[in-house]
Amino acid sequence: MFSTNRGRIALISVHGDPAIEIGGEGAGGQNVYVRQVGEALARLGWRVDMFTRQIAADQPTIVQHAPNCRTIRLQAGPLEYIGRDDLFPYLPEFVDRFLRFQHDERTIYPIVHTNYWLSSWVGIEICKRQLTKQVHTYHSIGAVKYQAVSTIPMIAKTRLETEKRCLETVDRVVATSPQEEEHMRTLISTQGSVDIIPCGTDTSNFGKIDRAAARQELGFSADDKIVLYVGRFDPRKGIETLVRAVGHEKLRDVPNLKLIIAGGSTPGQSDGLERDRIEGIVNQLGLAEKTIFAGRLDHTQLPAYYAAADVSVVPSHYEPFGLVTIEAMASGTPVVASDVGGLQYTVVSGETGFLMPPQDEVAFAGAIAQIVSSSQLRDQMGAAARDRVQREFSWDGVSEQLSDLYLMLIEELCNEFFSAPRPARRAKVKAAEAVAASAAVAAGTVAAVAAGAVATAAAGATVSV
Numbered sequence: 001m002f003s004t005n006r007g008r009i010a011l012i013s014v015h016g017d018p019a020i021e022i023g024g025e026g027a028g029g030q031n032v033y034v035r036q037v038g039e040a041l042a043r044l045g046w047r048v049d050m051f052t053r054q055i056a057a058d059q060p061t062i063v064q065h066a067p068n069c070r071t072i073r074l075q076a077g078p079l080e081y082i083g084r085d086d087l088f089p090y091l092p093e094f095v096d097r098f099l100r101f102q103h104d105e106r107t108i109y110p111i112v113h114t115n116y117w118l119s120s121w122v123g124i125e126i127c128k129r130q131l132t133k134q135v136h137t138y139h140s141i142g143a144v145k146y147q148a149v150s151t152i153p154m155i156a157k158t159r160l161e162t163e164k165r166c167l168e169t170v171d172r173v174v175a176t177s178p179q180e181e182e183h184m185r186t187l188i189s190t191q192g193s194v195d196i197i198p199c200g201t202d203t204s205n206f207g208k209i210d211r212a213a214a215r216q217e218l219g220f221s222a223d224d225k226i227v228l229y230v231g232r233f234d235p236r237k238g239i240e241t242l243v244r245a246v247g248h249e250k251l252r253d254v255p256n257l258k259l260i261i262a263g264g265s266t267p268g269q270s271d272g273l274e275r276d277r278i279e280g281i282v283n284q285l286g287l288a289e290k291t292i293f294a295g296r297l298d299h300t301q302l303p304a305y306y307a308a309a310d311v312s313v314v315p316s317h318y319e320p321f322g323l324v325t326i327e328a329m330a331s332g333t334p335v336v337a338s339d340v341g342g343l344q345y346t347v348v349s350g351e352t353g354f355l356m357p358p359q360d361e362v363a364f365a366g367a368i369a370q371i372v373s374s375s376q377l378r379d380q381m382g383a384a385a386r387d388r389v390q391r392e393f394s395w396d397g398v399s400e401q402l403s404d405l406y407l408m409l410i411e412e413l414c415n416e417f418f419s420a421p422r423p424a425r426r427a428k429v430k431a432a433e434a435v436a437a438s439a440a441v442a443a444g445t446v447a448a449v450a451a452g453a454v455a456t457a458a459a460g461a462t463v464s465v
């Protein structure tokens with residue numbers, strides 16, 4: 001019998017570094033997801049390594065977050081930031097570096113959990129070479145995203161093909177909402193195994209301060225009407241819809257209304273350009289006096305902003321999950337969001353906020369106006385929102401579900417290996433030996449590495465082939 005001791009696990013997030021500052025260029029929900037999942041899994045007893053691409057020579061190659069949780073930065077391609085649409089050519093080198101890292105550590109990860117399509121390709125290549133099960137989270141689906149943007153990048157075809165191959169062939173895909181699963185089934189493929197496990201949030205951080213204290217801390221008064229946006233500057237986030245809603249007659253003359261837009265940007269980069277565009281609309285509509293661009297805020301600062309707000313607005317054109325939504329809800333603040341994707345799962349329209357048609361500034365203005373004009377409705381929806389997050393979306397609950405999934409796959413891995421006839425088993429060992437050999441493993445450890453996936457999977461088990 002195998003024990004269920006939890007072993008080593010690799011989370012792979014090629015372009016979303018879990019150790020980097022969140023809220024700036026290209027760093028958002030995926031980075032938070034990988035880091036939080038990694039840390040929560042480590043608390044459950046897994047030894048978690050999170051692999052990402054190193055983007056600067058002065059970045060540490062290993063960042064230790066907790067005793068059993070670290071970020072490993074692999075060098076693949078130039079040591080500079082490269083947008084996700086241009087990263088594909090460097091993936092073979094990433095695979096190679098990953099295999100070398102395993103060799104140096106004398107291990108084979110029994111599970112790789114990949115994030116975003118680029119990492120799915122990496123995971124598929126790793127699984128071709130060794131005894132490993134792959135779990136994948138999409139974070140964004142090309143077929144959905146390309147419906148919502150005006151320019152389709154050159155890499156689109158490769159992305160769509162990889163996403164299809166991933167869904168049809170990896171051991172398990174994790175959809176973060178029923179809506180995401182539906183998109184996978186209708187737009188990618190009807191084949192493959194999907195489990196729904198949502199994203200989570202830290203309910204002890206978001207929700208730790210009440211509205212009055214938060215307003216005092218941030219210098220707002222009790223009768224301010226605070227409308228909050230938190231997120232990246234990206235056209236698909238729909239910040240323009242929110243700004244135009246605040247400029248609409250339903251909100252324009254509300255006394256003491258303040259619009260806070262929080263999120264980082266770098267001048268000249270794509271998020272800097274979007275920020276300039278949004279600022280242009282703010283000025284054009286005469287909203288500059290009531291608008292505050294708060295810049296990038298970290299997770300120690302954000303709880304006060306969410307708590308201070310009367311309403312948090314998520315006006316995305318498309319949103320696979322939307323962590324900001326559950327952060328605001330956990331803080332006891334109702335959310336007005338677009339009626340799309342994962343937002344349809346997190347927000348219960350009429351109970352924890354309102355869902356409105358995307359890009360419909362008049363509808364958004366009406367929903368925001370309802371909440372800011374009634375503190376009773378705001379408080380009632382805010383309490384229901386917090387309650388919903390505590391029940392459905394805490395990281396600890398989410399990581400328990402992921403952990404159960406990994407344990408089940410590891411059991412499958414062991415069963416497949418040991419139920420295979422001896423020649424097939426030997427062939428699998430040969431394949432693992434080849435990986436080990438290509439990584440120049442010292443002769444004495446080859447056998448251990450060959451059976452490594454099974455051995456590390458079932459810590460304490462006696463492995464004989």
Ligand code: UDP
Binds near residue numbers: 263
């Ligand atoms: N975020 C942050 N600081 C900011 C802006 C955003 O820490 O100034 C975080 C936010 O709290 C959330 C994440 O970035 O955890 C955004 O995730 P979401 O899923 O909402 O959007 P994505 O970036 O994945 O599109």
